[in-house]
Amino acid sequence: MPTFSDSDKVKLDTGDPRIQLICNEAIKTIAFKVLECHRGREAQHAAFLNGTSQLDWPNGKHNKLPSIAIDVAPLYFEQGARIDWKDIPAFARLMGHLERIAIANGIPVRLGMDWDGDWRTSGYDPNSKFLDAPHLELVTP
16 A cells, blocks of 8 residues: 655645645555645745746745645656656646545645646647646645
8 A cells, every 4th residue: 555755744734724634645546746735925926937837926826824735746666766747647647546535535626737627628728738747736715
């Protein structure tokens, strides 16, 4: 059974309890790494400047504490635990798994692969130009 590393646990601890619930359930059946939950001012500004975030501090979902967003990535073990950033279908499988757990628990989420929730993956959806494959966020009022 897959498990979180110590660094994954530390990052996940900065997330909203609903994000923690989703991820703690998912790790029972699929291996993935927690890249980031809470993101401070400097990290958010850097993400904005390098184009990995569309929002600058303090407007990102990662900027709240606890964070209402998380970035995760599927892990491959054939050459040690590694991430294949080009394997977008693997990210989609992971995100679908997380989304299924969220739905089963009545937790509304939005994926960085489908910002408008129309089931068309960003990059293929004419309404969405920003693909953020590792991103999941809570939908909040």
